[in-house]
Amino acid sequence: xxxxxxxxxxxxxxxxxxxxxxxxxxxxxxxxxxxxxxxxxxxxxxxxxxxxxxxxxxxxxxxxxxxxxxxxxxxxxxxxxxxxxxxxxxxxxxxxxxxxxxxxxxxxxxxxxxxxxxxxxxxxxxxxxxxxxxxxxxxxxxxxxxxxxxxxxxxxxxxxxxxxxxxxxxxxxxxxxxxxxxxxxxxxxxxxxxxxxxxxxxxxxxxxxxxxxxxxxxxxxxxxxxxxxxxxxxxxxxxxxxxxxxxxxxxxxxxxxxxxxxxxxxxxxxxxxxxxxxxxxxxxxxxxxxxxxxxxxxxxxxxxxxxxxxxxxxxxxxxxxxxxxxxxxxxxxxxxxxxxxxxxxxxxxxxxxxxxxxxxxxxxxxxxx
Amino acid sequence: xxxxxxxxxxxxxxxxxxxxxxxxxxxxxxxxxxxxxxxxxxxxxxxxxxxxxxxxxxxxxxxxxxxxxxxxxxxxxxxxxxxxxxxxxxxxxxxxxxxxxxxxxxxxxxxxxxxxxxxxxxxxxxxxxxxxxxxxxxxxxxxxxxxxxxxxxxxxxxxxxxxxxxxxxxxxxxxxxxxxxxxxxxxxxxxxxxxxxxxxxxxxxxxxxxxxxxxxxxxxxxxxxxxxxxxxxxxxxxxxxxxxxxxxxxxxxxxxxxxxxxxxxxxxxxxxxxxxxxxxxxxxxx
Amino acid sequence: xxxxxxxxxxxxxxxxxxxxxxxxxxxxxxxxxxxxxxxxxxxxxxxxxxxxxxxxxxxxxxxxxxxxxxxxxxxxxxxxxxxxxxxxxxxxxxxxxxxxxxxxxxxxxxxxxxxxxxxxxxxxxxxxxxxxxxxxxxxxxxxxxxxxxxxxxxxxxxxxxxxxxxxxxxxxxxxxxxxxxxxxxxxxxxxxxxxxxxxxxxxxxxxxxxxxxxxxxxxxxxxxxxxxxxxxxxxxxxxxxxxxxxxxxxxxxxxxxxxxxxxxxxx
Numbered sequence: 001x002x003x004x005x006x007x008x009x010x011x012x013x014x015x016x017x018x019x020x021x022x023x024x025x026x027x028x029x030x031x032x033x034x035x036x037x038x039x040x041x042x043x044x045x046x047x048x049x050x051x052x053x054x055x056x057x058x059x060x061x062x063x064x065x066x067x068x069x070x071x072x073x074x075x076x077x078x079x080x081x082x083x084x085x086x087x088x089x090x091x092x093x094x095x096x097x098x099x100x101x102x103x104x105x106x107x108x109x110x111x112x113x114x115x116x117x118x119x120x121x122x123x124x125x126x127x128x129x130x131x132x133x134x135x136x137x138x139x140x141x142x143x144x145x146x147x148x149x150x151x152x153x154x155x156x157x158x159x160x161x162x163x164x165x166x167x168x169x170x171x172x173x174x175x176x177x178x179x180x181x182x183x184x185x186x187x188x189x190x191x192x193x194x195x196x197x198x199x200x201x202x203x204x205x206x207x208x209x210x211x212x213x214x215x216x217x218x219x220x221x222x223x224x225x226x227x228x229x230x231x232x233x234x235x236x237x238x239x240x241x242x243x244x245x246x247x248x249x250x251x252x253x254x255x256x257x258x259x260x261x262x263x264x265x266x267x268x269x270x271x272x273x274x275x276x277x278x279x280x281x282x283x284x285x286x287x288x289x290x291x292x293x294x295x296x297x298x299x300x301x302x303x304x305x306x307x308x309x310x311x312x313x314x315x316x317x318x319x320x321x322x323x324x325x326x327x328x329x330x331x332x333x334x335x336x337x338x339x340x341x342x343x344x345x346x347x348x349x350x351x352x353x354x355x356x357x358x359x360x361x362x363x364x365x366x367x368x369x
Numbered sequence: 370x371x372x373x374x375x376x377x378x379x380x381x382x383x384x385x386x387x388x389x390x391x392x393x394x395x396x397x398x399x400x401x402x403x404x405x406x407x408x409x410x411x412x413x414x415x416x417x418x419x420x421x422x423x424x425x426x427x428x429x430x431x432x433x434x435x436x437x438x439x440x441x442x443x444x445x446x447x448x449x450x451x452x453x454x455x456x457x458x459x460x461x462x463x464x465x466x467x468x469x470x471x472x473x474x475x476x477x478x479x480x481x482x483x484x485x486x487x488x489x490x491x492x493x494x495x496x497x498x499x500x501x502x503x504x505x506x507x508x509x510x511x512x513x514x515x516x517x518x519x520x521x522x523x524x525x526x527x528x529x530x531x532x533x534x535x536x537x538x539x540x541x542x543x544x545x546x547x548x549x550x551x552x553x554x555x556x557x558x559x560x561x562x563x564x565x566x567x568x569x570x571x572x573x574x575x576x577x578x579x580x581x582x583x584x585x586x587x588x589x590x591x592x593x594x595x596x597x598x599x600x601x602x603x604x605x606x607x608x609x610x611x612x613x614x615x616x617x618x619x620x621x622x623x624x625x626x627x628x629x630x631x632x633x634x635x636x637x638x639x640x641x642x643x644x645x646x647x648x649x650x651x652x653x654x655x
Numbered sequence: 656x657x658x659x660x661x662x663x664x665x666x667x668x669x670x671x672x673x674x675x676x677x678x679x680x681x682x683x684x685x686x687x688x689x690x691x692x693x694x695x696x697x698x699x700x701x702x703x704x705x706x707x708x709x710x711x712x713x714x715x716x717x718x719x720x721x722x723x724x725x726x727x728x729x730x731x732x733x734x735x736x737x738x739x740x741x742x743x744x745x746x747x748x749x750x751x752x753x754x755x756x757x758x759x760x761x762x763x764x765x766x767x768x769x770x771x772x773x774x775x776x777x778x779x780x781x782x783x784x785x786x787x788x789x790x791x792x793x794x795x796x797x798x799x800x801x802x803x804x805x806x807x808x809x810x811x812x813x814x815x816x817x818x819x820x821x822x823x824x825x826x827x828x829x830x831x832x833x834x835x836x837x838x839x840x841x842x843x844x845x846x847x848x849x850x851x852x853x854x855x856x857x858x859x860x861x862x863x864x865x866x867x868x869x870x871x872x873x874x875x876x877x878x879x880x881x882x883x884x885x886x887x888x889x890x891x892x893x894x895x896x897x898x899x900x901x902x903x904x905x906x907x908x909x910x911x912x913x914x915x916x917x918x919x920x921x922x
Contacts, residue, residue, distance in 0.1 A: 052824055053823075053824075054820050054823070054824070071825070073828075074820070074823040074824050075825075075826045075827055075828055076826075078826070079824070080824055080825060081821070081824045083817050083821060085815050087815055087820070087821035088819050089818065089821075089822075089836060089839075089840075091839045091840060091842075092839075100822070100825050100827075100835070101825035101826050103835075104822070104825055104826035104831060105826050106829040120810075128704050148825070149825075150730050150825070209821070245864075273859075317884035361673075373798075381830065382744075382748060383828045384740075385740045385741075385743050385744045385747075386740070386744045386748070386756075387740075388736070388737050388740045388741075389737050389740060389741040389744075389756075389759070389760045389800065389804075390756070390759065392737055392796070392797070392800070393759050393760065393762075393763075393797070396778075396793050396794070396796070396797050396859045397759075397762070397763055397797050398759070399778055400771070400774035400775050400777065400778035400779075401766070401770075401771075403774065403777055404770075404773060404774035404777055407777050427896065441777045456673070457673075459666060459669050460666075460670050460673045462666065463666030463667065463670055466669070467662075467663055467666055476670075481904070482675070482681075482901060482904070483677055483678075483681065484858075485855075485858060485896065485897070485900035485901055485903075485904050486681050486858075486893070486896070486897045486900065486901075487858055487874060487877060487891075487893045487896050488858075488860075489858075489860055489874060489877045489878055489881055489893075490680075490877060490890065490893030490896070490897075491681060491682065491684065491879060491880075491893075493678035493885070493889055493890075493893070494678070494679070494680035494681070494683040494684045494687075494854050494890075495680050497683060497687060498679065498680065498683055498837070500840065504683070507698075519675075531676065532676075532677075532680060532837060535673070535677060536677055541672065548830070550906060564662075565716060577772075581727060584701065586765075589765060589767060590812050592767060593767020593768060593769050593770065594767075594769075595769055595861070600881065610767070610769040613769055613770075613773055614769070617773060617776070617865070623773070623776075623777055626773055627773065628776070630769075630770045630773050630774070633767065633770060634766070637765075637767070641765070
């Protein structure tokens, strides 16, 4: 089987004493849209810069199409980057900016003009060709940056938080532009971002990083529903995470859904919680991850399992989603997300006593460390 | 090329790094080191020979006129520093706190103009203005005063020094005062501090470093200037820079001039070092 | 508040006095350059171009002007080049001993000119470079390079630090990135720096006097007039130098200001 287009093998990157990337291995397939996510300082930008040749790995090997490129000069890679700051040349016109890469590759004037204009048209900014950069709006500059990067028809495009400076509505539009572009061109996009919505909206696969380590690689769906670590569970989505200790194998065998796994009882700060899971050792620590949209509330207790009394602390509306924050008797805060239309008939008041519950299969189990 | 191999030396990096090193070693450090060495050379039959003798040092240190010059220069430069610092402060205070940023930029630009007019010509103008029959005495004569002798006095020298240093000191003070945190001043005023107290206990301590840097530059410039003490101060006794010129130009005694120059450098280093210590001392200002 | 107003008036009045002091000698020299009397006294004589004619007809002044122009032009190029290299190194690289490197580069303005003059005089005669036009150029370059470095460093400070990497990323070698990105970006500062260093060199007399030998510059001529037969042509030369320098400085300022706003940032 041929090797993936891009391979990171045991990459370590240190800056003096500081470790930016710690033993990282992963690969990227030709034509894939890969998002690298994490909070600032997690090493995601360093990873991208190593791919562009702007940083040299301290250890390990990076291969592009099977060839080691650790020390290859950035100019010789054809892995253009769309910068967070855009890094457009302020002393050049829009057209000259786009031509720059072609000029550096020694393409003669008429051809590079033609190719640059073609890309400007494709990005729908052809009319601005002779303008200077500071006469453009944020969205237009974004398009210039994309055209400048793509004009050399690279096999890989790197993007470093390219949408972070745009207004929210423009971000959504540019996401559409990027997705479409990537599908049309069929080239690999490596997209660094701290924004979950950007990553999930566009990426085929997501790499979640924290403190220089990869926490999880997977499709957005996998990362969202089956977080590999507590960090991922906290970082993505809006999850409730409850730690506990496995206390017993559930005796209530007749309620076992064999396809859901084995029921266990877990001792948590809330009390006893029933889960269903693969084999677990008794006494092991586990993290229960319950997505906030999988929790329910009711005014009165019923015979449901995993039901606990609580008090409503706050309500927050974002679009059609309502996030309820409740506090349980022992002081633990839980988040519950509901569609607005589902609860608009219920009158909720801050401080009101409620019951929170969830199905055992809703809890995703991360083995403790 | 990437930031991680910033430490690795390549032709490209060296191309930009080396010029200033080579140039300064050849034409800045070289001359200064050679001058220090020269202070140990000997002059025989009007010819300098390379040697390592203490003769020039012994000779200069033994002369009263050297020490007269030394202390006079020290005194004049100190006076100049104090006068310039005090004269500049109200102007800098006004520029820093009482005018808008735009007005300040224009005034600072006007203050830069003198640096590009000939200091010699300006000094000559003072000669005209301050002479017995000059502009000032003419004006004073109208109201029945004078004439006063202002040339060939320490006053004359100080006027010359101020011509050289005042614009620079005002600029440096303005910058350091303008950088004082305005919230600090308002806080002090809120706590009921009087205007004078705010200046003495908040503004001056906060702007201390900049004020001292201004003073140090004033001292260096005055200490090394030969024009003002010569043409406006009468050069009796000569200051150290005049002594260097006389010894070099008329006496052909370069090694002795070097002794004077080295003494000046040592003095300036001590002054600058003390000032920096003072500027960055954490002692509370009371 | 009344007191506030009073203080404001006092400060403006005081500032006026400071400016009177600073500009009195400049104005005086310009006025007396047109005054017919041989000796500069009040009341003034009649208006005359005589002193300008005198210097215009004086071959020594012409020679000196020529020397001054050659020295100023050469100095501005050399000092700006060295200043650019230093500013770029400081902007781009971190290395061991960088502080000492910067001290070495920026120290000259803290050494009194008279000391540098003596040291240069001795050193040039030692290495066999004394009394040439080049001696003055070299000495002035030492004096001016730190100013050039400061001006260019300030400009580079305004540059998006990703710009150079962006050029590499688009296929430019380091040299190409320098040529097509760094130099164009720094160009306003390079021109400003050339004007400023030219003006400084055009005005400097102490070091030039010591090392010039027979190749006198304009300020050295002024100094010699001052030492000998003082006459009002000194005012005429002074006014001429003033106009030249101030033109250069205003040019420098304008170029820096005009080119700065649009290209200051591209965020």
